[in-house]
Amino acid sequence: MTPALTPAEVTTNLLAALFLIPIVFGFVIKAPQLVALGFVGVLFSFSDSTWGxxxxxxxxxxxxxxxxxxxxxxxxxxTAGFAALLKRLANPQGAQLAPPxxxxxxxxxxxxxxxxxxGLMEGIDLNVILGYNGMLNVINMLVFMYLAIMAFDSEKDSRKLLWTIVILAAIRGVFGAVRYFMFDGDTANPYRNFEGLNIKIFYFDISDNFVASLGAFCAAWLLTAPESKPSWFRRALLFGFLVLEIAAVALSFRRSSLIGLGLMFAFLFLRLPGKRKFLVAIVGAALLTVVASVFYEHRLQFNNNESMFSSLIYDIAPERGIRNSRFYELYAAAQSMDGNWLFGRGTWGTFTGDRDRLSYHGDDFSFVHxxxxxxxxxxxxxxxxLFCSLLSAYIAFYMRHRNYLTGESRLLADAGFAGFLFWxxxxxxxxxxxxxxxxxxxGLTLAMPFIAVGIRTVQVRRALYDQNYAVA
Incomplete structure (x- = not known):
């Protein structure tokens, strides 16, 4: 629950809204990339999770x-999304944004x-219907996706986005490393604060793990892609950056993050030409061995010391049964659906179950894991x-266009799809x-392939125009 605001905070927030929103509206109309980069800067720099x-x-x-x-x-x-809509309506002849x-x-x-x-007919408060434990963030995701696609519509802007991602990931990684090695790690640490385990963690917020993984993927892509030919000095910097970001994920001890990172690098391996796969496989296997050893020694052994694999799936092993596993929560939610399978229990809906087994929920049963x-x-x-169809349309779009992209456009699209695999x-x-x-x-990862394909389309049109102009 969000703590109550003081009168001074209420006044500050109101003034911020009154002055900031019109400014944002103007920037979206004139320079949308600045608004989008502002969001990227905040999202990459500030943690959201306070659990732990x-x-x-x-x-x-x-x-x-x-x-x-x-x-x-x-x-x-x-506000930015509404301004982007007005800008689009004012120029209906412009290129369509992510039509699928x-x-x-x-x-x-x-x-x-x-x-x-x-919900209003049933007497549910509007703030509950549109609460963050409902479906509002799906709309937020799509609004930001369209804002990013509209904002980065040139080679210069897309390059700015790409290197903003890399630089912010590096800064965030250095910040996490200093906090981990010189201080006490992330203060949001449920393993130590709630479970009593003597563990320091790099990041607990899954989004910080994503930032590190996306940075690691970009570094690995630049080190291995045939079209990328960095100097030895730049290659050394990229390799150091790669190791830092992988360490950030490993020392965060989040299983979903580690699996997500593995999916990203498996995807990179499949995208490489045959001659480069062998070298990447050797380096990847060495890094994976180190990461797995650190992960087991510092985290998984507390779950189950029989083996690394059994420790990894300690709470979802078949012998535990549905009622004693992590899946009990989903089972309880399914049991609570009653006759609401078609349209759900509403954005305000909750579920019920054994409170002892669901003690980690506290008293909030308005979401599931x-x-x-x-x-x-x-x-x-x-x-x-609808949600699965949206993701399927995204996957189909990337698969259809990926082999036609080159250079930084290909990196942007590949990084976007790899980021989706992480999630x-x-x-x-x-x-x-x-x-x-x-x-x-x-939403950013969904936007990146569309941005890359849009840039390629502009390049093709420009080349055809220059060719026709030369002939004329």
Whole structure:
């Protein structure tokens, strides 16, 4: 629960809204890349997770939520999205933005509007219907995706985005390393604060692990891609950056992050030509061995010391049964669906179950530890099909265009798709839908291939124009 705001904080938030939102509106119309880069800077630099801390505190993502229905940052995002819509309507002849995704965006808007209508008829408060434990962040994700696609529509802007990602990931990695090796690590540490384990962690927030993994992927791509030919000095910097980011994930001891990082590098391996795969396999195997050893020694052995694999799946092993495993939560949520399978229990809906087995939920049963399960709980089979169709359209778009991209456009698209692969374990067993920062970063990964293909389209049109002009 967000702590109550003091009168001074209320006044500050109101003034910020009154002055900031019109400014943002103007920037989106004139220089949308500055707004989008501002969001990227915040998302890459500030943690959102406070779970595991001994004392609760506000984050930049929750400022204003005690006064408005949404946080100030969310209000800025929605304002920017509305400004982007007006800009698009003012220029209907311009290039379409991510056309395969548009129909799903509209469908989600109508679906959530229907839930608002039904919820108000049932006497549910609007702030609960549109709360962050509902489906609001799916809309936030799509708004940010479209804002990013609109903002980075030139080679210069896309290059700026790419290197902003790399530089911010490096800065965040250095910050985490200093805090880990010279101080006490992340203060959000449930392993030590709640479970009593003597463990320091690099990052607990899954989004910080994503930032590190995305930085590691970009470094590995630049080191291995045939079209990338860095100097020896730059190669050494990239390798050091790669090791730092992998260490950040390993020393965070998040299983979903480690699996996500593994999926990203398996994807990179498949994208490489045959001659380079052998070298990457050797280096990757060495790094994986080190990471797995550190992960087991410092975290997994506390779960089950029989083997590394049994420790990794200690809470989902078949012999535990559904009622004694991590999946009991999803089982309880399914049991609570009753006759609401088609449209869900509503964005305000909750589930019930054995409170002892679900003690980690506290008294909040308005979400489940599965992104897909959460969508199903809230919006039923209809919402889940829409969400899965949206992701399928994204995958199909990337697969259709990936082999036509070269250079930095290819890196941008590959990094976006690799970032999506990182989020797959979290979508299966995490809580991404209720996290503002996580969903915006997912929106960024969805946007990156569309940006890359848009840049390529501009390049092709320019080449054809120059060719026709030369002939004339």
């Amino acid at each position: 801390q001994l004392t609760a505190e506000n984050t930049i993502y929750s400022r204003g939520s005690g006064m408005f229905y949404f946080s100030l940052l969310n209000l800025v995002l929605l 995704m548009a129909k799903y965006f509209v469908a989600f808007v109508f679906l959530i509007a229907g839930h608002v209508l039904i 599965s992104g897909f399960g959460h969508v199903l709980l809230k919006t039923g089979v209809v919402g889940l099909l 797959v374990p979290t979508l299966l067993i995490g809580t991404p839908i209720i996290e503002f920062r996580t969903m915006l970063l997912l």
